[in-house]
Amino acid sequence: MYPTDGIIIEVDNGKEREQFGYTRKYFKGAIALKPKPLIVTSKVINIDYTINSNGLLIPNVEIEPVNLKGKVIRNINCYNINNLLNLEIAVGGLVNIILSGEVIPKIVSANSDGLAVVAPYVCPFCNSKLGEKQSNVFCNNDKCDGIRIAKLKNDLRKYSKGISSKVVEKLL
Numbered sequence: 001m002y003p004t005d006g007i008i009i010e011v012d013n014g015k016e017r018e019q020f021g022y023t024r025k026y027f028k029g030a031i032a033l034k035p036k037p038l039i040v041t042s043k044v045i046n047i048d049y050t051i052n053s054n055g056l057l058i059p060n061v062e063i064e065p066v067n068l069k070g071k072v073i074r075n076i077n078c079y080n081i082n083n084l085l086n087l088e089i090a091v092g093g094l095v096n097i098i099l100s101g102e103v104i105p106k107i108v109s110a111n112s113d114g115l116a117v118v119a120p121y122v123c124p125f126c127n128s129k130l131g132e133k134q135s136n137v138f139c140n141n142d143k144c145d146g147i148r149i150a151k152l153k154n155d156l157r158k159y160s161k162g163i164s165s166k167v168v169e170k171l172l
């Protein structure tokens, strides 16, 4: 078996195909079946943040390990604080997870039974007050260690083709 996001069942006998006929655009002898995405539920243990080279704070939701289609999932990247708040993710609460595009774990809903998440007020890497831009939180401190490391990682990645990001992480 291999992962798929849907199948098409089609009549391929020429004569029968003709009987089904065509709409203006589509052959009528085919139907598309799209299974509902598989959803698993797990508990939120913790939320921590990484920062990118632009100073954007990226929330990472740590969950009790759960198996989804043969993949053990422990951490889910939520991309920005807004996603976290809109979903009302709470520490100790439950989250429903799918594999987006069959690869990337994504939280689709949550119950807010637990410690509600609030947007951080200070940068976890340098403690300076965070700024807000298009409802995302940014660190604007150009001496922020988190941002400097993120920039360094980018540069290392650029100049170290063939070296895995794990090795780059160890160098820092």
Ligand SMILES: [Zn+2]
Residues within 6 Å of the ligand: 123, 124, 125, 126, 127, 128, 139, 140, 141, 144, 145, 146, 147
């Ligand atoms: Zn900072």
